[in-house]
Amino acid sequence: MQTRTLGDTGPTVSAVGLGAMSMSGAYGPADRGESIATVRAALDAGVTLVDTGDFYGMGHNELLLSEALRGRDRDSYLLSVKFGQQVGPGMRFAGQDSRPASVRNFLSYSLTRLGVDHVDIYRPARLDRSVPIEDTIGAIKEMIDAGYVRYVGLSEVDAETVRRAHAVHPVADLQIEYSLLSRAVEADVLPTLRELGIGLTAYGVLGRGLLSGNWVPGRADDPRNHSPRFSTENASHNLALVEALRRVADAKGCTVAQLAIAWVAAQDPSIVPLVGARTRQRLAEALPALAVQLSADDLEDIEAAVPKGAARGDRYPAAFMSSLGVGN
Numbered sequence: 032m033q034t035r036t037l038g039d040t041g042p043t044v045s046a047v048g049l050g051a052m053s054m055s056g057a058y059g060p061a062d063r064g065e066s067i068a069t070v071r072a073a074l075d076a077g078v079t080l081v082d083t084g085d086f087y088g089m090g091h092n093e094l095l096l097s098e099a100l101r102g103r104d105r106d107s108y109l110l111s112v113k114f115g116q117q118v119g120p121g122m123r124f125a126g127q128d129s130r131p132a133s134v135r136n137f138l139s140y141s142l143t144r145l146g147v148d149h150v151d152i153y154r155p156a157r158l159d160r161s162v163p164i165e166d167t168i169g170a171i172k173e174m175i176d177a178g179y180v181r182y183v184g185l186s187e188v189d190a191e192t193v194r195r196a197h198a199v200h201p202v203a204d205l206q207i208e209y210s211l212l213s214r215a216v217e218a219d220v221l222p223t224l225r226e227l228g229i230g231l232t233a234y235g236v237l238g239r240g241l242l243s244g245n246w247v248p249g250r251a252d253d254p255r256n257h258s259p260r261f262s263t264e265n266a267s268h269n270l271a272l273v274e275a276l277r278r279v280a281d282a283k284g285c286t287v288a289q290l291a292i293a294w295v296a297a298q299d300p301s302i303v304p305l306v307g308a309r310t311r312q313r314l315a316e317a318l319p320a321l322a323v324q325l326s327a328d329d330l331e332d333i334e335a336a337v338p339k340g341a342a343r344g345d346r347y348p349a350a351f352m353s354s355l356g357v358g359n
Contacts (some may be wrong), residue, residue, distance in 0.1 A: 032077025033321055035303050037230030041182055041203030042151065044109055046296065046321055048080030049073045049314075050234055050305040054095060055088030058240070058254055061309045063095065070099035072311045074108060076318055082206070082232065082305050084113035084156055085141050093144035101146070109151035111206070111232065112141050113186055116156040127354070129159035131170035138174055152203055154184030157354045164192050168199040175200070184232075189356035190223040197227050204230035207357070209302070211276070211291055211333070212238040212260070212269070212342040215357040221299070230301040235346070236292050237307070241269055244277060244287030259344030268343045275336035282332075285323050292320035294333055 033046035054066035070081065081100075083092045093112075100108065114137040117125040134155075141150060153171050158164065174180040182203035185196055196202055205224060209216050213235060224231055239255055240246045246255075248266045255261040260269055273287060280290040295304045308314040325333070345352055346359050 032079075034079075035230075035300060037182075037204040037232070037303065038202070038224070038301055039228030040201040041230050042109055044080040044303060045078045046303065047078065047292070047318065048082055048111070048232060048303050048305045049078050050082045050307040051092050051096060052082075052084065052087050053307045053309040055092040057087070058309075065310050066095055067099040069308055069311050069314055070096065073308075073314055074100075074103060076314075078318075079107065080109050080111060080232070080303065080305075082111040082113075082234070084116065085137055085144075086113075086116040086118050086156070089118060090140070090144050093141055097144060097146040105147060109181075110145065110147065111152040111154070111184060112145075112150045113154050113156040113206070114138065114141065115159060124351070127155065127157045127159040129155045129162045129164075129167040131166055131173075134167060134170035135174065138179060142179065149178060150180050152182045152184040153180045154186045154206060156186050158188050158192055158356060164188075164196050165199050168196045168202075172200040187355050187357075190219040192356060193220065193223055193227070193229065197229065202227075202229050204232050204303075206232045206234060206305075208235035208346060209233035209295055209298075210236045210238050210242060211294055211337045212242065212272075213346050213359055214339050215359055217339075218357075220357055224301070225299065230303065231299065232303045232305055233295050234305045234307070236295045236304045237288055238269075238291075238342075242273060242276070242287060242291040243313075244273060244280075257348055258346070259348065260342060260346060262344060265344035272337045272341055276333065279329070279332045279336050283323065283329065285319070286316060288316060289320040289323050290333070292317060293323035293325055294330070296320070297325045297330065 036043045054061045115127045115129045186206040237243045280287045306317040
């Protein structure tokens with residue numbers, strides 16, 4: 032397994048990480064046994080970075096990971112945990128709570144559910160606009176000093192917030208959506224990360240499955256039906272982009288998904304793509320992306336197939352877009 036270092040002060044991790052959110056119902060029902068087997072298969076393949084959130088399935092994901100990781104050497108993997116997203120019954124999102132007292136409280140619950148004595152990277156899931164980011168990062172720093180956390184992370188914030196947080200304590204990485212369909216980070220955020228020596232863990236590298244080459248519209252129970260990019264009026268246009276990308280992938284002898292992952296990894300040596308596989312089959316399809324080498328000509332062909340800004344539809348429903356540090 033290839034490795035990458037998250038920025039100047041972050042840990043060295045596998046060149047691709049495992050995002051566990053889809054194992055807790057985010058995109059429909061997931062098989063628990065298969066999810067656990069997928070986590071273990073990822074670790075066996077050399078994946079060392081596992082990403083979760085305390086609100087994924089309202090604790091379900093952390094408990095699942097606890098079972099999947101049981102018996103593993105604690106130093107053989109790193110846990111990235113997001114906190115603070117408030118969710119009511121019926122999975123109704125209700126804002127972010129990043130008050131210092133809440134940081135400590137959320138961490139205590141996560142440590143218990145995960146069955147570990149420390150979290151490797153701890154990060155607020157979104158910016159809590161009612162709490163100065165300095166206060167939130169200060170609380171995480173206290174937990175680092177106490178030995179319960181190893182590194183500070185951020186998620187879905189703008190360049191100014193990155194600078195303010197980094198001034199309180201070095202930030203290892205920013206977790207943010209980045210894919211051929213979502214490139215807003217390239218304007219201000221990515222240059223800021225490079226300037227400050229901060230890594231980036233990219234989620235949504237397959238556009239929530241749109242870039243997998245496998246998604247087809249029409250499934251009535253698909254939660255993605257609520258996403259503008261998957262709506263009837265936008266899906267045909269976006270799928271045409273995928274077909275254009277497929278022609279480039281066929282010429283490279285790889286799948287569309289592998290090409291999309293390789294493209295993200297090629298943008299900077301401090302970027303680690305997170306693969307949201309929830310089955311061993313999807314994991315096995317994704318990991319060969321690390322062997323896909325992209326030349327300058329390849330990158331030009333990919334850009335021609337999926338130009339920047341070509342996707343139609345926001346990456347989240349309108350109600351969620353305001354919580355993001357950058358747009359699409």
